Amino acid sequence: MNRPVLVETSARHIHVSRRVLDILFGEGYELTRKKDLSQPGQYACEERVQVIGPKGSFPAVSILGPVRPETQVELSAGDARSIGVKAPIRESGDLKGSNGCKLVGPKGEVELEDGVIIAKRHIHMTPADAEKYNLEDKQIVSVKVETDG
Numbered sequence: 001m002n003r004p005v006l007v008e009t010s011a012r013h014i015h016v017s018r019r020v021l022d023i024l025f026g027e028g029y030e031l032t033r034k035k036d037l038s039q040p041g042q043y044a045c046e047e048r049v050q051v052i053g054p055k056g057s058f059p060a061v062s063i064l065g066p067v068r069p070e071t072q073v074e075l076s077a078g079d080a081r082s083i084g085v086k087a088p089i090r091e092s093g094d095l096k097g098s099n100g101c102k103l104v105g106p107k108g109e110v111e112l113e114d115g116v117i118i119a120k121r122h123i124h125m126t127p128a129d130a131e132k133y134n135l136e137d138k139q140i141v142s143v144k145v146e147t148d149g
């Protein structure tokens, strides 16, 4: 069955908890929404933070809002290798046993104990679309990618 879906590559990004946002940007700081993502309620923010591993760092990694219960750093396998963090391939939110890194913002820095993952490839879909396409959450699908050239 052929069903068109929009394929987006998600570059390295982080999700922050309220606690970590307070440390990095100051108590009670509110994220600045830059662009809504296809996933309802999720948005890219203007704010960027430095991500530091034992072997290297990325100077300006974007934050995706809104704040979440746990801070999560999503990298590609190459990214993780280049900063020297061993990161497991995980579903978003599954951080158990992952490694941490250091985050530096304009107001402070925090050493995460865990939270660095390589996100499993996934499709963002609204519950309505999933119903239309006859899919369930966590279902494994195959995707044929066509580019506009």
Ligand SMILES: [Zn+2]
Residues within 6 Å of the ligand: 013, 014, 015, 064, 074, 092
């Ligand atoms: Zn994410």
